[in-house]
Structure formats: C-alpha cells, structure tokens
Amino acid sequence: MAIQVYNTLTRRKEPFQPLEDGVVRMYVCGPTVYDKAHLGHAMSVMVYDIIRRYLEYRGYTVRHVMNYTDVDDKIIRRARELGEDPMALAEHYIEEFERHIRELGLLQPHVKPRVSQEIPWIVRIVEGLIEKNFAYVLEGGDVYFHVPQKPDYGKLSGRRLEDLQEGFRIEPDPRKKHPADFALWKAAKPGEPSWDSPWGPGRPGWHIECSAMNIHHLGEQIDIHGGGQDLIFPHHENEIAQSEAYTGKAPFVRYWLHNGLLMVGDTKMAKSEGNFVTIDDFLKEHEADVLRMMVLQSHYRRPLLFNEATVHQAEAALERLRGGMRPAFPQAPGLDAARVHELNHQAEEARRAFEEAMDDDFNTPAALAALFTLVRHINQARDAGATDAQLRKAQATLLELAGVFGLTLTPEGPATGDIAPFVDLLLEVRQELRRQKMWALADRIRDGLARLGIQVEDTPHGTVWRRKS
RNA sequence: GGCGGCGUAGCCAAGUGGUAAGGCAGGGGCCUGCAAAGCCCUGAUACGCGGGUUCGAAUCCCGCCGCCGCCUCCA
Structure with missing residues (x-):
C-alpha cells in the first residue's frame, strides 16, 4: 500500500x-x-x-x-x-x-x-x-x-x-x-x-x-x-x-x-x-522535544492549540514515552522464552500500526498511539521481571520509531558520569537503614538526593535511581 | 459577501458507512514502611442542533447554530 x-x-x-x-x-x-x-x-x-x-x-x-x-x-x-x-x-x-x-x-x-x-x-x-x-x-x-x-x-x-x-x-x-x-x-x-x-x-x-x-x-x-x-x-x-x-x-x-x-x-x-x-x-x-510532541499529538493539517495545558500534556506524554526506555530492574529474574517472544511480537505489531498510520497522510497522532501501546507492553514485561537483554528488541523498536518522529528518548537509568559511585554508595547505606527499619534516616537520603535532582525508586526487584528531568 | 475548514469525554486528540484509538487529568485497586514509577480496573447509550438516506451514520445528504483561516504581510 x-x-x-x-x-x-x-x-x-x-x-x-x-x-x-x-x-x-x-x-x-x-x-x-x-x-x-x-x-x-x-x-x-x-x-x-x-x-x-x-x-x-x-x-x-x-x-x-x-x-x-x-x-x-x-x-x-x-x-x-x-x-x-x-x-x-x-x-x-x-x-x-x-x-x-x-x-x-x-x-x-x-x-x-x-x-x-x-x-x-x-x-x-x-x-x-x-x-x-x-x-x-x-x-x-x-x-x-x-x-x-x-x-x-x-x-x-x-x-x-x-x-x-x-x-x-x-x-x-x-x-x-x-x-x-x-x-x-x-x-x-x-x-x-x-x-x-x-x-x-x-x-x-x-x-x-x-x-x-x-x-x-x-x-x-x-x-x-x-x-x-x-x-x-x-x-x-x-x-x-x-x-x-x-x-x-x-x-x-x-x-x-x-x-x-x-x-x-x-x-x-x-x-x-x-x-x-x-x-x-x-x-x-522547555526542551525542543516538548514542542515536537505537541506537533505530533495533532494532525498536521489541523490547527494546533498552544496554551499552558497543551504544553504540560505534551511534556507528560514525552515522559511516558521515555519511561519505556528505562532499564530492567536490578534483580530481575527473567521471563520465559514464550513471554519474550510475545513482547517481540508486540513490537513488530507496533511497527506495523505505526507505518499504517503514517502512510495515511502522516497521521502522527495515530502513529503515536502505536508507540504508547508498545510502551505499555514493555512496562508490563519489565514489571513481570524481564532482563535488559529480554527488553532490548522491543526497546530498540521504540527508539527507532520515535527517532523517525525526530524524538530523542535518552535512555535513562544508571547515569553515566562521576556521580554514579557516590549515589550507589548512599543507596547501599540507605538499604541497610531500611533493613533496620530506620525509615527517618532512609527517607532523609532519598529526600536529599531528590533535592539534588536524583529520583530514587524502590521496586519489587530492587532500588533504581535516575536523574530527574 | 466569496473560498476553504472545524465542532468527538474535564482537557488535548484519532476515527469519515458497521457499532467510539491514544495521551493528560480524575476515581478505585495491586505493589510499597512511606513515596515515586509501573501495572490492573474505571469514563462519552454517545460524536454542535434538527431533519433525511440506509439493514446500519460520529461518518453520506439537506437545513440551522457556533467557531476558525484566507480574500492585505503572514508558517
């Protein structure tokens, strides 16, 4: 077609x-x-x-x-x-x-x-x-x-x-x-x-x-x-x-x-x-991708509303898309082969839907919907305990298709750079405090890091952190 | 006045004859010491209003209402 x-x-x-x-x-x-x-x-x-x-x-x-x-x-x-x-x-x-x-x-x-x-x-x-x-x-x-x-x-x-x-x-x-x-x-x-x-x-x-x-x-x-x-x-x-x-x-x-x-x-x-x-x-x-997201969320032949609400909605949507690129949980047990195969199939389905939408007069809102669906599937797999290797193919598809839109989905997670060892050290200490149920001290570390722009999250499969955007 | 187009849930927005995508916000739940994120469930008996065509219309036709763009420089 x-x-x-x-x-x-x-x-x-x-x-x-x-x-x-x-x-x-x-x-x-x-x-x-x-x-x-x-x-x-x-x-x-x-x-x-x-x-x-x-x-x-x-x-x-x-x-x-x-x-x-x-x-x-x-x-x-x-x-x-x-x-x-x-x-x-x-x-x-x-x-x-x-x-x-x-x-x-x-x-x-x-x-x-x-x-x-x-x-x-x-x-x-x-x-x-x-x-x-x-x-x-x-x-x-x-x-x-x-x-x-x-x-x-x-x-x-x-x-x-x-x-x-x-x-x-x-x-x-x-x-x-x-x-x-x-x-x-x-x-x-x-x-x-x-x-x-x-x-x-x-x-x-x-x-x-x-x-x-x-x-x-x-x-x-x-x-x-x-x-x-x-x-x-x-x-x-x-x-x-x-x-x-x-x-x-x-x-x-x-x-x-x-x-x-x-x-x-x-x-x-x-x-x-x-x-x-x-x-x-x-x-x-705002970063440039917020504007790009606004443009993508509305069909190009239609007027595009600009106001505080629509800018915020684009920002939130961008974050949601980026969430799909987050790494697996540290102690993820891994999924069985059938479940991984299903995820990869969902990624291919997303590509098909994306192309079908874009082929139809560059229908970016519909193509974007395909990407959001893929994000949900990736998140489901991650929650179920997928490893990075098992997420890789679906995430590569997400990254590639978002790239066709011109969006940059900077892979999040263990940030590179000098601060990582220090953050990890603090989180180790915090982990010990949590084990001893010393919540006030543990929260002090989390809140302190938050003020420094580090978001700490405790998941069923371990604690992760990332830079807040 | 002429030409083009629009009116879909609280907001943004796809869908243009077969019984309403997606995102944001909201509510409930799971998870959690709490939080955050994520996941699950949840929302228009309904697509500006009134007629008509059809087995069937948000989607086609007619009328009406409201809004926008162009007719002057404009992405």
Whole structure:
C-alpha cells in the first residue's frame, strides 16, 4: 500500500508517487528574516521535518529545499526603523534561524537559498514571462503578471477571478491591467536594496522568488511543496501561475501540503496579532522535544492549540514515552522464552500500526498511539521481571520509531558520569537503614538526593535511581 | 459577501458507512514502611442542533447554530 497524501490542489488524498522513482523533491516555504522567529514558524518547519524523516524511513531519497526570504518590504521597513542596513538585518536573523534549526533538532535542508542570491534566475524567469505575454512592463520599471492570461488561475485556492475583483480591499494600482495582477519586479525606490535588470534597478516581487528557487534547485516540476495554510492564497496560487506559465509544464507541484496554524485561544499565533512566543523564549523553559510532541499529538493539517495545558500534556506524554526506555530492574529474574517472544511480537505489531498510520497522510497522532501501546507492553514485561537483554528488541523498536518522529528518548537509568559511585554508595547505606527499619534516616537520603535532582525508586526487584528531568 | 475548514469525554486528540484509538487529568485497586514509577480496573447509550438516506451514520445528504483561516504581510 502506497503512502496516501492529502493534496490541497485536488482536495483529496492521493497515492504518493514521485516524479522520479525513489526520489522526492520537496520545497518548504521558509521564513522572512526580519524579526525573531516564533513557535508558529517552528511548528511549520517541524511538520515538514517529520514528513521528510518518514519518507526517508520509507526508503526515499529526499531533496529538501527551504528558502530564506531576505529581500522584502518588511525587512526594509524594519531596517529603516532601526537605522540598519536591510541586508545586514536579514543576515542577522538568518544566523539566528540557523541556530533554531540546530536547537530544535531539525534535519538540515540540503539547500537553503536566499532571494538575494537568486536574482539572475528571477530576472530570467520574468523575462521569459514577458516574452510569452504573461507579464507586462510599466513605465518606471515595475513588471506585473497578467492573471487573466492564465485561465486556470485560482485552481489551488478555489477562487474565481470574478470573486476576487469584488473583494479587493486595497485600492488597486490603476496602472494594472487587472486588479488581481501582481508584481514580479518592483522598481527601486531611493534607499532600498536593488539589483540591475532589463527594466532598470529594482527588486523581486514576493512570489517570484519561490518559483525561481524551485526551478533552480529542484527543477521545473517538483513532488512536494509545503507551507502554512495561510500561504495558499495568494502566495502559492501565484507561484503556480508564474511557474506553469514560464515552463509550460503542469503540474508545477504534484502534491501541495499545507499545515494548520498554531493557535493561541481563538487566534493564530502571528507577529501581527502580538500573541506570539519566540522560539528562544520557549526553549528557555522547555526542551525542543516538548514542542515536537505537541506537533505530533495533532494532525498536521489541523490547527494546533498552544496554551499552558497543551504544553504540560505534551511534556507528560514525552515522559511516558521515555519511561519505556528505562532499564530492567536490578534483580530481575527473567521471563520465559514464550513471554519474550510475545513482547517481540508486540513490537513488530507496533511497527506495523505505526507505518499504517503514517502512510495515511502522516497521521502522527495515530502513529503515536502505536508507540504508547508498545510502551505499555514493555512496562508490563519489565514489571513481570524481564532482563535488559529480554527488553532490548522491543526497546530498540521504540527508539527507532520515535527517532523517525525526530524524538530523542535518552535512555535513562544508571547515569553515566562521576556521580554514579557516590549515589550507589548512599543507596547501599540507605538499604541497610531500611533493613533496620530506620525509615527517618532512609527517607532523609532519598529526600536529599531528590533535592539534588536524583529520583530514587524502590521496586519489587530492587532500588533504581535516575536523574530527574 | 466569496473560498476553504472545524465542532468527538474535564482537557488535548484519532476515527469519515458497521457499532467510539491514544495521551493528560480524575476515581478505585495491586505493589510499597512511606513515596515515586509501573501495572490492573474505571469514563462519552454517545460524536454542535434538527431533519433525511440506509439493514446500519460520529461518518453520506439537506437545513440551522457556533467557531476558525484566507480574500492585505503572514508558517
């Protein structure tokens, strides 16, 4: 059974079949680098990180491109406010985002192109669109894409040109031939970053960059294009129009994937809403896997609720998953072969359920449920007295599948490092105190260790300790 | 107004024609000197409301109510 993916273009789940066997060309809309990135950005990037990991798990070679928009109105405006150079400002936030990629545990995209470095390709494509009559040049050096020239315009977002004309809130530029026409190239205004072009100095419009980077780095047709649902219109709609008009090939993108937005209360998290939490602020309080767990617990196409309760729930769920990796009890007697065989069978069953869920449009909540079931089976076996060797296979499966999600289930238990002998010594003494029923002293050791971040647990099969997270 | 989507237990969240996964929180129990963890049992006669189709609907159709996103920069 092939992987099924929901395609925004057709509004259906379709069997996933890339253009070239075994190779997936994937482009993800990256950030506009004008300010600190927030969790909405992180969530989106993480969704496609998880999808990429699963495709690779499934044996595909994924070519993953994520862009940086480093030329843009917002960057220019903000740089002006701060009295900085726009390109320097962009560079600063690109470096910061690079740090986020590392800290969030994201796989590195293979190419991370920047608009400022793609100007020749952009110019080439705009020229091509003019030649083919899909674009026109205005006096002053602006170039616009002429939407009515592309009869299937609106096919991604389900809009018709007639509807669009009425909804226009901004006074359309009277020089445009049609109100929906959009800028491919903007003539430079004084003090703005600009590049030479056949139409005079200027800079690219918002949408053309993605077309150029796609065609340059992945080719004229790609398999997956991802981004937030708020990009469907106009950004991706325009991207299709330009790209298909330029190349004459359709579809430009075989599968359009759009993730739901991160919500705070009833509103999406956004800079303009003022309700955002920056990635840096979140990571001060929580580890990256907590965010990853939040993303996994909800299907990627649905909105994701962000609040204190959902963060806590993700934290608890992560702990539960990690609990499955705990070692056997010190004096575990071991299980009989049939029981071990059963556990290993349960692990294989978990893998099957995991794959079935992920094959169905990357249903991470259902796949996660399979992992929780496996954790319960491992815990049952451990409680029954399994040894480390007997748990090994099931735990390896758990570790591997959680790794496909990008989660790190640091094996817990006898911590490495210098403190282990000291803790063990204290626990030996405590054991003797317990034998003599000197509870107050025994508890003093346990409480003292707890204050130092060491959790002591007395099990039927011996006493264990671990670092508290 | 147009386009897209959502409404499932206290909370989060799968399921989209065959009789409601999973996680968190809660209750009871086992284990324990106590604790913690784990394990076992427990929760919606029920899936926004009202009709309809069907042997059968949370799942399909119609209507209504509420909510969100997009139509302007936005992951």
